[in-house]
Amino acid sequence: MEETVNIGLIGFGTIGSGVVATLNQNIQLLESKVNKKVNLKRIVDLDITTDRGVEVKPGVLSTNVDDILEDDEIDIVIELVGGYQPALNFILKAMENGKHVVTANKALLAKHWQEITDSAQKNGVRIAFEASVGGGIPLLAPLNDGLTANNIETIYGIINGTANYILTKMAAEGLDFDTVLKEAQEMGYAEADPTFDIEGHDTAQKLIILSILGFGVYVKQERFHVEGITRITPDDIRFAREELESVIKLLAIAQITDGELEIRVHPTLVPETHLLAAVNDVFNAVYLVGDVVGPVLMYGAGAGMMPTASAVVADCIDIIQDMERPVAYGPKETRVEKIKDISEVESKYYLRITALDEPGVLHSISGVLSDLDISIESVSQKKADKGEAVPIFIVTHHALEKNVQEALTLIDQMDFVKEETVLIRLL
Amino acid sequence: MEETVNIGLIGFGTIGSGVVATLNQNIQLLESKVNKKVNLKRIVDLDITTDRGVEVKPGVLSTNVDDILEDDEIDIVIELVGGYQPALNFILKAMENGKHVVTANKALLAKHWQEITDSAQKNGVRIAFEASVGGGIPLLAPLNDGLTANNIETIYGIINGTANYILTKMAAEGLDFDTVLKEAQEMGYAEADPTFDIEGHDTAQKLIILSILGFGVYVKQERFHVEGITRITPDDIRFAREELESVIKLLAIAQITDGELEIRVHPTLVPETHLLAAVNDVFNAVYLVGDVVGPVLMYGAGAGMMPTASAVVADCIDIIQDMERPVAYGPKETRVEKIKDISEVESKYYLRITALDEPGVLHSISGVLSDLDISIESVSQKKADKGEAVPIFIVTHHALEKNVQEALTLIDQMDFVKEETVLIRLL
Numbered sequence: 001m002e003e004t005v006n007i008g009l010i011g012f013g014t015i016g017s018g019v020v021a022t023l024n025q026n027i028q029l030l031e032s033k034v035n036k037k038v039n040l041k042r043i044v045d046l047d048i049t050t051d052r053g054v055e056v057k058p059g060v061l062s063t064n065v066d067d068i069l070e071d072d073e074i075d076i077v078i079e080l081v082g083g084y085q086p087a088l089n090f091i092l093k094a095m096e097n098g099k100h101v102v103t104a105n106k107a108l109l110a111k112h113w114q115e116i117t118d119s120a121q122k123n124g125v126r127i128a129f130e131a132s133v134g135g136g137i138p139l140l141a142p143l144n145d146g147l148t149a150n151n152i153e154t155i156y157g158i159i160n161g162t163a164n165y166i167l168t169k170m171a172a173e174g175l176d177f178d179t180v181l182k183e184a185q186e187m188g189y190a191e192a193d194p195t196f197d198i199e200g201h202d203t204a205q206k207l208i209i210l211s212i213l214g215f216g217v218y219v220k221q222e223r224f225h226v227e228g229i230t231r232i233t234p235d236d237i238r239f240a241r242e243e244l245e246s247v248i249k250l251l252a253i254a255q256i257t258d259g260e261l262e263i264r265v266h267p268t269l270v271p272e273t274h275l276l277a278a279v280n281d282v283f284n285a286v287y288l289v290g291d292v293v294g295p296v297l298m299y300g301a302g303a304g305m306m307p308t309a310s311a312v313v314a315d316c317i318d319i320i321q322d323m324e325r326p327v328a329y330g331p332k333e334t335r336v337e338k339i340k341d342i343s344e345v346e347s348k349y350y351l352r353i354t355a356l357d358e359p360g361v362l363h364s365i366s367g368v369l370s371d372l373d374i375s376i377e378s379v380s381q382k383k384a385d386k387g388e389a390v391p392i393f394i395v396t397h398h399a400l401e402k403n404v405q406e407a408l409t410l411i412d413q414m415d416f417v418k419e420e421t422v423l424i425r426l427l
Numbered sequence: 428m429e430e431t432v433n434i435g436l437i438g439f440g441t442i443g444s445g446v447v448a449t450l451n452q453n454i455q456l457l458e459s460k461v462n463k464k465v466n467l468k469r470i471v472d473l474d475i476t477t478d479r480g481v482e483v484k485p486g487v488l489s490t491n492v493d494d495i496l497e498d499d500e501i502d503i504v505i506e507l508v509g510g511y512q513p514a515l516n517f518i519l520k521a522m523e524n525g526k527h528v529v530t531a532n533k534a535l536l537a538k539h540w541q542e543i544t545d546s547a548q549k550n551g552v553r554i555a556f557e558a559s560v561g562g563g564i565p566l567l568a569p570l571n572d573g574l575t576a577n578n579i580e581t582i583y584g585i586i587n588g589t590a591n592y593i594l595t596k597m598a599a600e601g602l603d604f605d606t607v608l609k610e611a612q613e614m615g616y617a618e619a620d621p622t623f624d625i626e627g628h629d630t631a632q633k634l635i636i637l638s639i640l641g642f643g644v645y646v647k648q649e650r651f652h653v654e655g656i657t658r659i660t661p662d663d664i665r666f667a668r669e670e671l672e673s674v675i676k677l678l679a680i681a682q683i684t685d686g687e688l689e690i691r692v693h694p695t696l697v698p699e700t701h702l703l704a705a706v707n708d709v710f711n712a713v714y715l716v717g718d719v720v721g722p723v724l725m726y727g728a729g730a731g732m733m734p735t736a737s738a739v740v741a742d743c744i745d746i747i748q749d750m751e752r753p754v755a756y757g758p759k760e761t762r763v764e765k766i767k768d769i770s771e772v773e774s775k776y777y778l779r780i781t782a783l784d785e786p787g788v789l790h791s792i793s794g795v796l797s798d799l800d801i802s803i804e805s806v807s808q809k810k811a812d813k814g815e816a817v818p819i820f821i822v823t824h825h826a827l828e829k830n831v832q833e834a835l836t837l838i839d840q841m842d843f844v845k846e847e848t849v850l851i852r853l854l
Contacts (some may be wrong), residue, residue: 022576022719032759033575113517131575136720138565138573144559148450148460149740272841275726278705285724292449293563293737296727297712310720313576322749332459365835 004037004090005320008099010090012045012061015053015104015131018309019078024055030032030313034320042068069093075323076316084278088112095123100323104131104308112207114141120327122170127327129317133206134159134284136307137300138314141214143288144329150290151335152214156427157252159206161282161303162190162197163229167248167267168280177230199228200250200265207252210239211263213225215256216334219263225268225342231422236352239393240269240424243380244350247277248424259337261409262345269350269426343402348377348426350392351404353411354419357384361416362392368410369396372403389418395426431464432747435495435526436509437441437517438474439488441530442558444479445736446505451482457740459552461747463588469495494695496520501718502750503743506530515539527750529742531558531735537632540645554754555742560633561586561711563734570640570715571756577717578762579641583854584679586633588709588730589617590625590656594694595707595838596677598664604657616709625679626655634679637713638690642683643761646690652769654693658849663779667851668695670807671777674704675851685762689772696777696853744803770829775804775853778821778831780838781846784811788843789819795837796823816845822853 009016023030023040038061039321043399048061068074077094079101081087087108090103090207092115101120103109104380109116109132130140134157134234143152158164162184169180181198184190196202202224212218229250240246254261270277275297280284284302299309355361362379369376377395384390396404408421435746436443450457450467450494458465464626467487475488495501496517504521506528508514509719513733514535518528519542528547530536536559547554557567570579585591589611595608623629631653639645656677667673678695681688697704702724706712711729717723728734782788789806804822816852823831835848 018719026578026719026759029578030576033755065535136717137723138569141573142565142569145745146741147566147737148744149453149457149737151453151456275702275705278702290737291447291562292453293734294728295664295726296564296725298569298725300723308721310574310576310717313719316572317575318572325749328460331456333455348755369653414438 004039005034005076006041006074007076007078007316008044008071008074009040009078009080010044010065010068010267011064011082012043012052013050013080014305015308015312016043016045016080017054018305019080019312020052020054020056022306022313023183024195024206030063030317034317035318038320040294042071044068048355062081065090069097074099076100076102077303078312078316078321079105082107084108084111087122087328092119095119095125098123098125098129098320098376100126102128102312102319104224104312106132106205106209110208110221113208117327117329126319126323128319128388129209130315131308131311133209134286134298134300135302135304136310137284137298137302138311139286139298140209140213143210144299150292151287154255154286154289155190155214155252155286156276157203157207157210157284157286158249158276158279159252159284159302160197160203160250161284161288162194162285163203164279165189165282166198167232167250167390168229169232170232174234176234177232182395198230200226203250203265205254207254207263207265210252210255211261214254214288214332215261215336216331217261217336219261219339223339225266229267234334235391236350236422236424240350243378243393244269244395245272246270247272249276249279250265251427256335257406259335260340261336261338262340264342267369267424269424271427273386274427282316299419310325343405345401348398349396349404350426351396351408352422353417354389354392354421356416357386357388357390357391358416363413364414365392368407372407374399374403374407405419428686431466432461432503433466433468433501434503434505434743435469435508436467437471437492437495438509439470440473440507441732442735442739443472444481445732446507447479447483449736449740451648457744460680460769463747464483465643465747468501471848475826493515495510496524497815501526503527503529503728503746503774505739506532506741507739507798509534511535511538515791517815518543519546519582521809522546522552525550525552525601526684527553527555527746529554529555529739529746531739533559533632534714535631537635537648539602540635540639544754549607553750553752554735555746556636557742558735558738559834560636561713561727562729562731563737564725564729565713566713567636567640568727570637570727573716574723576717577719578736580681580717581682582637582641582713582837583703584630584637585676585703585706586679586711586712587624587630587677588711589621590630590677591706591711592616592709593625594659594677597659598668598674598795603661615774623778625657627653630677630679631690634681634692635692638681638688640757641681641715642688642763643758644688644763646688646766650766652691652693656694659694662818663777663849663851667777670805671696671822672699673697673853674699676703678854683762684837685687686762686769688763689767691769691772692731694851696851698854701854757833769789770832772828773825774828775825776853778823778835779849780819780844781816781821781847781848783843784813784815784817785843787833791841792819792838796832799834801826801830801834
């Protein structure tokens with residue numbers, strides 16, 4: 001074991017500390033696998049004084065990123081700074097200097113995919129990012145390599161742990177969104193500013209990466225529908241369970257039919273018999289359908305210090321085992337001819353209309369739906385005192401999204417409707 | 428795309444036909460990924476006249492295996508003959524002639540692991556066998572590579588589709604084992620001679636392969652406990668559901684604690700809240716726990732023509748992408764110091780004792796259990812007419828297997844016990 005591979009780590013936060021802990025813990029296992037010395041030569045962070053609770057060899061810490069980017073001995077750079085800048089510049093500079101890059105930065109990849117992979121190609125280095133989607137779950141490699149004989153037809157993902165934790169808790173304890181969010185924040189499962197997670201943006205970024213690998217197409221987030229979970233109530237969850245034998249999950253959906261790609265993120269009613277319905281708490285899972293293999297599901301911890309570190313370190317080892325492997329993600333030629341706008345999507349819908357309990361209300365609502373070719377599968381209404389607003393639960397047969405949206409615009413303008421109607425699509 | 432990779436396929440049965448169908452269907456996708464021509468140059472089978480419903484180019488079929496083994500142009504040999512011989516000789520000969528090998532033959536690998544991998548090493552060729560466990564599920568590569576930063580602690584697998592189908596059907600429809608087995612045979616989900624699947628041998632062979640990758644240790648099947656599902660009754664399934672909120676699954680179990688490896692195959696009571704409990708019908712899943720990542724589960728079609736072909740073709744592509752990769756499976760140095768005999772395993776147990784409904788029966792049984800340090804968590808007994816044999820259901824607290832076995836020997840010798848007691852371990 002004479003040869004040494006040197007690694008530089010930029011960003012000594014939670015995940016970075018997990019990477020150091022993993023290397024400390026399992027270095028012998030790793031070195032024996034690659035038959036080389038694996039040396040964490042340098043860690044760069046603005047803060048190099050706080051104790052992260054992991055052992056660092058003397059002289060490894062630095063505040064100067066050039067100690068990594070300009071060090072000719074460093075073969076692999078792990079970028080765990082997060083965000084767009086300076087992370088992008090660090091990655092591009094590292095590549096220009098002939099270094100392979102490992103990152104968990106889904107936001108950056110989702111936004112600057114082309115630039116980053118072009119640079120990797122041009123500089124003959126590898127870019128690995130298993131940790132960017134599904135945390136520690138081996139997910140992107142199985143999709144890219146293990147299912148390589150397949151045209152991927154469907155991707156359904158529960159890929160945001162915070163949102164999944166909140167929905168799981170709401171269902172288990174009958175609590176409302178705000179209460180559970182607060183609890184999640186106290187337990188460290190949600191950020192102080194949780195917008196990114198609960199509004200679906202994090203899920204969308206990860207779905208962009210999955211779509212590249214699955215369908216060979218890069219879709220900007222602006223081009224698809226992204227909707228969060230903030231309007232889900234215990235009423236919705238209860239109705240889902242009791243009347244539809246379903247659970248509500250924030251789902252990333254991408255699927256192709258006749259060259260048309262549907263791609264969207266929104267709360268979705270998932271039948272209890274579907275394996276995704278059993279993915280609870282902060283866990284993530286991705287359900288894929290390939291044209292040869294049929295359905296496949298991968299499940300595990302989608303975030304967190306150690307799980308994410310597991311994927312980052314696996315990427316390093318993968319690069320060490322094959323530094324020459326060309327940058328190739330997803331099918332070279334995409335089957336996607338058109339990105340379908342959500343208005344053209346067909347689905348079954350659950351609607352929760354909050355209306356006064358008056359004569360003629362249901363007649364008016366059903367008239368609007370009928371005029372727009374939306375047929376009703378079931379209706380149920382909570383009893384209330386006269387004059388009080390109550391939820392009316394409607395489940396439709398398959399209908400066109402744009403018709404449903406138009407119907408809701410009309411319905412929500414009616415005098416007796418007291419709140420914006422909540423719509424949840426069925427899987 | 429000037430370079431051509433030539434593949435030879437030995438064995439044109441169900442899976443072989445699936446491989447040909449997959450190559451026909453997705454050849455462009457595959458060739459664009461590897462940037463080489465991928466040519467199925469030769470298919471060898473004793474029967475080359477039966478129509479398999481897949482298109483084969485003229486001149487490809489042969490009954491002479493040397494047309495593959497001795498053809499210098501063939502780079503990769505796919506062995507789908509199955510069984511021990513002549514499959515073993517074909518593989519060894521192919522390797523001696525410098526050909527990489529892809530196989531789905533778990534029986535052969537489980538028995539001749541050392542010989543086959545030694546030969547691959549010696550001849551500088553790769554041996555790939557993703558299809559041997561879990562059919563189309565990308566499973567071995569994630570375990571070997573994606574989780575490479577981890578010491579694997581636990582492997583639980585539902586890895587026999589036939590057994591899982593039977594148990595699922597028994598549970599869903601309250602039918603007995605023989606009825607469901609017959610139905611499964613009619614539907615093609617069970618072989619005419621189902622012994623191998625229902626007695627756990629197939630599961631055991633796959634567990635041997637998983638243990639090599641997970642723990643770096645090769646354990647012969649004779650060295651561990653393997654038990655099938657033939658004695659499970661609707662009573663057991665009902666009790667599991669109603670009293671233990673569990674389902675019964677045929678589980679492959681391998682887990683390490685302080686250097687001691689537990690490895691065993693038997694019906695197991697799995698709590699309904701565990702994701703494995705939701706793995707139904709012919710589907711397979713493997714649940715792993717790594718010391719860094721925590722739990723991971725991979726799910727999909729564990730057998731069948733196309734799913735298995737998906738894995739075989741992915742292995743071919745993987746080899747084409749990196750023919751130089753050294754043969755390396757699992758950790759080089761094993762943490763296993765000792766294989767724990769099942770008699771030393773501790774578990775909770777479900778016991779179904781069939782005894783006459785007489786005074787003193789329970790007293791005698793509980794006396795035996797108590798003498799052997801087995802404490803009872805719950806007892807329940809079906810009502811019956813005097814003198815009729817009825818099941819007594821006992822759930823124990825954690826107890827030592829050898830004590831439980833000794834207790835059952837004593838109990839089953841008692842006059843009032845009318846059938847051999849059924850024991851199912853709790854997960």
